[in-house]
Amino acid sequence: MAPQRFHEQFQHIQRALPDIPLTMGPDDSAGFLYEKGVVLVRDGEEAPFVEDAVRTHFTETQGLVPDHVRREGPQTGRTGVTRIRVGDPTQGEDTVPHALHAVRQAEDRRGRRLAGRNHVMHIAVNACPGDEPVPVPRAGSANPAPAEGRYDPATAVGVLVVDTGLVHDHRCYPPLAHTTGDAQCAETDADGVLRQYVGHGTFIAGILAAVAPNTDITVRGTLNDAGAVLESEFGALLFEAVDRDGWPDIISLSAGTPSEDADGLIGLEAFMWELRDQRTLLVAAAGNNGSATPFWPAAYAALPEYAGSVLSVGALRADGEGGACFSNHGPWVRAYAPGERLTSALTGFRVPVPYVYQHSTYDSCRFGPDAYSCTCQYPPHTGVLSEGLTSTGGKPDQVMFEGPAQWSGTSFATPVVAGLVADRMTRYRERDPRAAGAALLAATADRAEVRGARAPALRPPTWRPVPAAIPALPV
Structure with missing residues (x-):
């Protein structure tokens, strides 16, 4: 996606969430949005383990005081996640990439990811709009x-x-x-x-x-x-x-x-x-x-x-x-x-x-x-x-x-x-929606060209193609 529209939307979303410092990833390109200075981890033993790993890394490599790395409460309960503050988002470079790097070796040892960014979830025309109505x-x-x-x-x-x-x-x-x-x-x-x-x-x-x-x-x-x-x-x-x-x-x-x-x-x-x-x-x-x-x-x-x-x-x-x-x-x-x-x-x-x-x-x-x-x-x-x-x-x-x-x-x-x-x-009086979804895909022989591949195409009987000649926008 071209960065221009993504950057316009980023500013709009930031104004709507004024108390949450946001940034773009992975490199100021049209990728994703996330909260600066915070990583997410699972509740339980992984939370203190990640907190200690990040604190040790930052203390040894960047001279940050331990208080800069801390778990933030209350924990989120049923969702099973904890926020860990890994730096002051108002001060200089975002510390989230450094924090994730700090736990990479521990993740390799444990065989699964221990921490991640706190992404901005958005409706699919929000940070990446197809068009406007x-x-x-x-x-x-x-x-x-x-x-x-x-x-x-x-x-x-x-x-x-x-x-x-x-x-x-x-x-x-x-x-x-x-x-x-x-x-x-x-x-x-x-x-x-x-x-x-x-x-x-x-x-x-x-x-x-x-x-x-x-x-x-x-x-x-x-x-x-x-x-x-x-x-x-x-x-x-x-x-x-x-x-x-x-x-x-x-x-x-x-x-x-x-x-x-x-x-x-x-x-x-x-x-x-x-x-x-x-x-x-x-x-x-x-x-x-x-x-x-x-x-x-x-x-x-x-x-x-x-x-x-x-x-x-x-x-x-x-x-x-x-x-x-x-x-x-x-x-x-x-x-x-x-x-x-x-x-x-x-x-x-x-x-x-x-x-x-x-x-x-x-x-x-x-x-x-x-x-x-x-x-x-x-x-x-x-x-x-x-x-x-x-x-x-x-x-x-x-x-x-x-x-x-x-x-x-x-x-x-x-x-x-x-x-x-x-x-x-x-x-078909089907009571199982997952079975109905699988049967729908299995029954369709229609395909469409998508980026060089032939992909399953589901076209409703009442849908009609729109002509390529598009009229001028009404004013």
């Missing part, structure tokens, strides 16, 4: 269009969407008439302008309901705060989401983070262990970095112990024939589904709401020499976060939302696949 005429139709079928509360498949909350008028969008959950916090700013990421969870729920009408969809606003939360807190928030209503058939999660670690995230370990012992299928977005670097928790799908419980989803481009330029890819991505220029609910139909674009489009694809009319370029607009905009006297583009929207990202390919699994459960 585009208004669709009020009379515009959904894509995917609503499938035939009826909602039967006695047989409906339970789907939990962990995301931003529901906009207040979501029930004005017919497919969401019986969707429940948390309200979206602070939909507009002091000037009445729609905030960035508002409607993300509502958009996802609209896609799910269109693909699988016989679903009980619950949307939890776990990521209402700018779509970002620290890894040390995310595991507990996921537990809270499933505890409120019980483990559902399917969790649709369009959030995560890249990481240098190849065996998952310490902060999610306890949740993933419990998930593994349930019947729930986690359908997770692969992320929008245009990279093969694993994006967690979607990448758990490639670990043998989680293979049946996690289904990772990448995005197809608008014509459905190949991978979207922004989509992450690699052997850890199990399937691809339409995720570019889908149409669903962003706001209801009552009062038009203005939105100001945050990012500018590019002259060419920011992920490489892709030859199609991708969302990097079209529809063209100028964003308020663009460097030099104020100095040149330019103004960001503003549009009005009063109904459906068109949006792109693996965030939205994910509910397509979650919906296809739920629909299969209804049609």
Whole structure:
């Protein structure tokens, strides 16, 4: 992913989390975000062992006083992790890479990773946006269009969407008439302008309901705060989401983070262990970095112990024939589904709401020499976060939302696949969501070209390709 947009988003997330000093990894590139001066370890004997190893290393090599390295309480309980402060984040270079290096030899002896960064977990259009939403005429139709079928509360498949909350008028969008959950916090700013990421969870729920009408969809606003939360807190928030209503058939999660670690995230370990012992299928977005670097928790799908419980989803481009330029890819991505220029609910139909674009489009694809009319370029607009905009006297583009929207990202390919699994459960009276997911993948012979590989492609019957000729952005 080109650093420009990543850096713009970094500043936005840092403003939303002002009390948490953040930095980028691994080298100020468009990789991941994490908390400065803190590492995560497991509770129990590993926490004091890591604390002592880091303290000894820093005392001997950098002359830091022992108080600079300390466990921070209270511990996080059910998630089984402890924060260890490894330096003052306001003073000079971040000490986290040095601390992780200090425990590397101990990890080699013990045969597993003992410490990790405290990553920022974010919705998949947050630190790596595919694009921003585009208004669709009020009379515009959904894509995917609503499938035939009826909602039967006695047989409906339970789907939990962990995301931003529901906009207040979501029930004005017919497919969401019986969707429940948390309200979206602070939909507009002091000037009445729609905030960035508002409607993300509502958009996802609209896609799910269109693909699988016989679903009980619950949307939890776990990521209402700018779509970002620290890894040390995310595991507990996921537990809270499933505890409120019980483990559902399917969790649709369009959030995560890249990481240098190849065996998952310490902060999610306890949740993933419990998930593994349930019947729930986690359908997770692969992320929008245009990279093969694993994006967690979607990448758990490639670990043998989680293979049946996690289904990772990448995005197809608008014509459905190949991978979207922004989509992450690699052997850890199990399937691809339409995720570019889908149409669903962003706001209801009552009062038009203005939105100001945050990012500018590019002259060419920011992920490489892709030859199609991708969302990097079209529809063209100028964003308020663009460097030099104020100095040149330019103004960001503003549009009005009063109904459906068109949006792109693996965030939205994910509910397509979650919906296809739920629909299969209804049609075949399948009670096991993991068996339904495995059968769905086994039954599809469709393939799409993704970065030189032929990958499984799941295209809903009611989805239609979007023409390459993209109209100008409405103003």
